[in-house]
Amino acid sequence: MGTLDWLVLWATTAFIVIWGIVRYRGAKTMDGYLRGGSSLRWPTIGLSVMATQASAITFLSVPGQGYEDGMRFVQFYFGLPLAMVIVAKVFVPIYYRMRVYTAYEYLERRFDLKVRLLGASLFLVSRGLAAGITIYAPAILLSSILGWPLYWTNIGIGFAVVLYTVAGGSKAVSQTQKQQMIVVLAGLVATGFVACGKLPSGVGVDDAVSLAGALGRVNAVDASFALNDRYNLWSGLTGGLFLALAYFGTDQSQVGRYLGGRSVTESRLGLLFNGMFKIPMQAGILFLGVMVFVVHIFVAPPVFWNGPTLDAARASADGPKIALIESRWDADVTARRDAATAFLAARDAGDGAAEAVARDRLSAAQAQMDATRADAKVAIAAAVPEAETKDADYIFLSFALANLPAGLLGLLVAVILAAAMSSIASELSALGATTTVDYYRRVIRPRASEGRTLRASKLFTVGWGVVAVAFATFASLLDNLIQAVNILGSLFYGTVLGIFLTAFFLQRVGATAVFWAAVVAEALVIGCFAFTDIGYLWFNVIGCGAVMFGALALQRALPLKGPHTAG
Amino acid sequence: MNIPPDIAREDAPPDDGPPPFLRRWRNVYLALLIAQTIIIGLLALLTATASG
Numbered sequence: 102m103g104t105l106d107w108l109v110l111w112a113t114t115a116f117i118v119i120w121g122i123v124r125y126r127g128a129k130t131m132d133g134y135l136r137g138g139s140s141l142r143w144p145t146i147g148l149s150v151m152a153t154q155a156s157a158i159t160f161l162s163v164p165g166q167g168y169e170d171g172m173r174f175v176q177f178y179f180g181l182p183l184a185m186v187i188v189a190k191v192f193v194p195i196y197y198r199m200r201v202y203t204a205y206e207y208l209e210r211r212f213d214l215k216v217r218l219l220g221a222s223l224f225l226v227s228r229g230l231a232a233g234i235t236i237y238a239p240a241i242l243l244s245s246i247l248g249w250p251l252y253w254t255n256i257g258i259g260f261a262v263v264l265y266t267v268a269g270g271s272k273a274v275s276q277t278q279k280q281q282m283i284v285v286l287a288g289l290v291a292t293g294f295v296a297c298g299k300l301p302s303g304v305g306v307d308d309a310v311s312l313a314g315a316l317g318r319v320n321a322v323d324a325s326f327a328l329n330d331r332y333n334l335w336s337g338l339t340g341g342l343f344l345a346l347a348y349f350g351t352d353q354s355q356v357g358r359y360l361g362g363r364s365v366t367e368s369r370l371g372l373l374f375n376g377m378f379k380i381p382m383q384a385g386i387l388f389l390g391v392m393v394f395v396v397h398i399f400v401a402p403p404v405f406w407n408g409p410t411l412d413a414a415r416a417s418a419d420g421p422k423i424a425l426i427e428s429r430w431d432a433d434v435t436a437r438r439d440a441a442t443a444f445l446a447a448r449d450a451g452d453g454a455a456e457a458v459a460r461d462r463l464s465a466a467q468a469q470m471d472a473t474r475a476d477a478k479v480a481i482a483a484a485v486p487e488a489e490t491k492d493a494d495y496i497f498l499s500f501a502l503a504n505l506p507a508g509l510l511g512l513l514v515a516v517i518l519a520a521a522m523s524s525i526a527s528e529l530s531a532l533g534a535t536t537t538v539d540y541y542r543r544v545i546r547p548r549a550s551e552g553r554t555l556r557a558s559k560l561f562t563v564g565w566g567v568v569a570v571a572f573a574t575f576a577s578l579l580d581n582l583i584q585a586v587n588i589l590g591s592l593f594y595g596t597v598l599g600i601f602l603t604a605f606f607l608q609r610v611g612a613t614a615v616f617w618a619a620v621v622a623e624a625l626v627i628g629c630f631a632f633t634d635i636g637y638l639w640f641n642v643i644g645c646g647a648v649m650f651g652a653l654a655l656q657r658a659l660p661l662k663g664p665h666t667a668g
Numbered sequence: 669m670n671i672p673p674d675i676a677r678e679d680a681p682p683d684d685g686p687p688p689f690l691r692r693w694r695n696v697y698l699a700l701l702i703a704q705t706i707i708i709g710l711l712a713l714l715t716a717t718a719s720g
Contacts, residue, residue: 175711182704186697314718322712366685369693376700380707460720 102247106511113284113515114261117522121265121277131555134270135202135534141272141361145279146371149358149527150349151378152278152285156524157239157517159386160285164500165406165493167390168397171318173332175384177587177638180342184349185376189369191605192350197365202538203531204356204601211604212612214543219619220600221539224353225532227593229565232528233572234585238494239521240573243514245409245495247502252574258518259570262525266566267559271361271534274526281519288516289386291509292501296392299504301399308445309395315444315460316467318391321384331636340638343645344587347594349375351601353531393500398441404430404477406492406499410485419484426477433473437466525569533562591637592630595644596623602645603652610652614659618651 102110132139141149166174201207205224209217236258244251265273300309313319323333330336349355349372362368404427405411414423440463447455478490501513537558542549549557596619603615626644629635635643686696 172711172715179708182700186700190693190697310714310718311720314715314720317719319715319718322708322715324712369696370686373696373700377703380704380711384707384711456720 102510102514103507105507106514109508109511110515110518113512114518117277117280117284117519118261118265120280121273122268124269124273124276126268126273129555131202131551131558133272134555134558135357135538139361140363141275141367141371142363143367143370143374145275146359146362146368147374148282149275149278150355150371150375151382152282152520152523153354153358153527154348154375154379154524155282155285155382155520156235157521158235159383160289160517160520161239161497162494163383163386164390164393164497165495167318167387168394168496169493171313172321172384172387172391173323175321175380175387176323176332176334176337177341178345178380178383179334179337180339181345181379182376184342184345185372187346188350189372192601193359193368193372194365195605196356196360197368201360203353203535204351205353205535205539208600208604209543212615216600216612216616216619217539218544219616220351220597221535223593223597223623224351224535227589228352228354228528228532229568230572231589232525232532232565232569234589235521235524235528236569237573239517243498243517245407247514255570255573258521258525259566259573262522262529263563263566266526266529266533267562271357271530274523274530275358275361277526278523281523284512284519285516286382288509288512289389292505292513293385293389293392295505295509296389296396296500299396299400300392304395304399304445306392308448309392311448312395312398312441312444312463313391315463316394318394321387328639329634329636331638336636336638340591340636340641343598343641344591344594344638347598347601347641347645348590351597352590352594353535354527357531357534358527390497393496396500399438401431401434403499404474405481405490406495407489408495408499410481410488410492413488414481414484417484419480422480423477423484426473426480430470430473430477433466433470437463437470440466529562529565529569532565533558536561536565588630588637591640592626593623593644595626595641595646596648598641599645599648599652603649607649607653610656614655615648615652618648618655621651622647 163174196204196207199207199210203221205217205221208220236255240249240251240254240258243249244254265277269276297306297309300306304312310319323330324335325333326335327333359368359371362371403411405414411423414420417423440459444456444459444463447459481488482490498517501510505513537554541557541561542554546553546557599622600615600619603610603618622644625647626640629640629643630637686693
């Protein structure tokens with residue numbers, strides 16, 4: 102990174118952090134700190150909700166996913182718009198009517214304390230772990246590619262977020278997220294233009310789409326059905342709906358965002374704003390990854406995207422073996438480029454038969470490259486045993502480093518930091534709020550004064566920040582990072598959603614029935630994860646269904662007390 | 669909706685309705701779902717076209 106890049110990076114990041122601290126410091130009441138004094142308008146809520154979900158992982162991992170796997174990941178979001186409608190129509194008015202700080206407060210009013218604490222505990226465990234990944238994901242990549250020390254990158258990101266989250270509370274989180282989201286969108290659009298500009302002369306965006314389509318990268322909608330297929334139309338519409346319902350309806354890091362709204366209307370419009378733009382935004386980011394893929398048909402890509410690990414393998418005793426694979430790779434790259442050129446020429450000439458032949462040749466060349474890359478990963482794992490061989494998360498950042506002009510690269514790193522901080526801020530704010538409201542003020546110190554509770558809340562936020570940084574420091578690179586976060590969420594979300602939907606729609610079910618049904622459902626979901634190969638989006642459906650049917654069956658079968666007398 | 673009356677407080681911020689030109693929340697929800705169906709349809713069309 103050059104001087105201009107550093108200047109852009111520091112100016113952007115420092116402005117957002119300092120503005121968050123100075124502008125919103127000094128919330129004196131619990132309501133001001135935890136709910137931002139209920140003053141937010143819908144554009145702020147909408148951008149804040151989007152920024153909370155779209156972490157740095159989204160902007161690093163998703164283009165890599167587009168490059169490797171095409172656009173099919175977008176189907177993950179197909180259930181989200183309907184979920185936004187259901188949350189806006191059903192969940193929001195209930196939370197507002199009850200004036201709750203956290204979603205779990207509602208569970209005690211509807212059921213009893215043990216169900217509230219179960220819901221809060223499932224949230225704290227899943228979100229506490231996810232917060233670690235949210236910090237770790239950008240830190241590991243920035244440290245690896247830019248040479249920043251991982252330990253200090255983790256601490257630096259965590260410290261900056263804790264500073265303005267504790268200083269300004271929920272309102273500072275939402276307002277800084279609005280600016281962070283604007284930086285993020287501007288950075289992505291600029292990078293998109295650069296990627297399209299890197300296509301060789303004579304290859305337009307439509308040619309790029311055809312090439313990507315011929316190589317199976319434009320696979321945004323797959324209507325075939327398979328339970329073990331992670332992303333298709335049906336898992337997206339069903340599992341994605343349940344996951345989004347659970348995340349936006351019951352996860353405090355999201356509930357906390359829209360509970361800060363000035364009215365039910367503002368909260369609803371903020372959520373619907375998210376429902377409107379989420380699919381186009383994700384499709385755009387995946388498409389960016391696909392464009393990077395097409396650019397690398399004409400510009401030779403490395404056989405392995407994590408440069409420092411590849412260098413370590415080259416320098417090891419297995420160096421000659423790696424060199425051999427790399428020379429094979431160079432030949433594969435040339436073969437694919439020639440096949441692509443022939444494909445485009447046949448397409449331009451309108452020669453259908455030649456196009457079909459060229460398409461087959463292109464697919465064969467790609468298959469050869471995939472095989473060579475797989476061999477390279479095996480060789481690298483043998484040469485550098487401690488190395489992580491999943492490199493998809495490094496693709497986008499490597500592309501940016503090699504291709505973005507001065508200033509824009511700094512902006513992109515600022516985007517990554519902004520996205521990381523915006524998600525972590527929501528998570529820490531929600532973890533602190535849930536610990537305060539559902540444990541400290543309810544169980545530990547019910548008689549504590551407002552001032553003392555406020556101080557405790559800030560301390561809990563700092564504490565969760567320390568836990569997240571510690572987890573990030575000791576974590577190792579997991580699968581593809583965005584999938585790791587979503588798999589972790591899916592292990593818990595179905596059960597929590599089942600508890601809430603039982604509360605809303607099954608009036609006859611009482612506390613004890615739903616509590617035990619939830620415990621069994623959670624065990625069932627973890628069992629499915631450990632012992633089956635069911636796609637993880639289905640865990641949300643399984644967990645939710647198991648809670649609702651289990652609670653109904655228990656309520657009917659056993660002589661349990663009714664909903665309002667249970668306890 | 670199962671909300672015990674003792675916890676449905678009256679001091680909650682008001683629902684002052686959707687933007688006037690959409691009149692009712694139902695219209696807003698429908699507009700969103702129709703727009704998203706069109707977007708998914710366009711993505712399906714892109715998939716079919718690009719795959720040849």
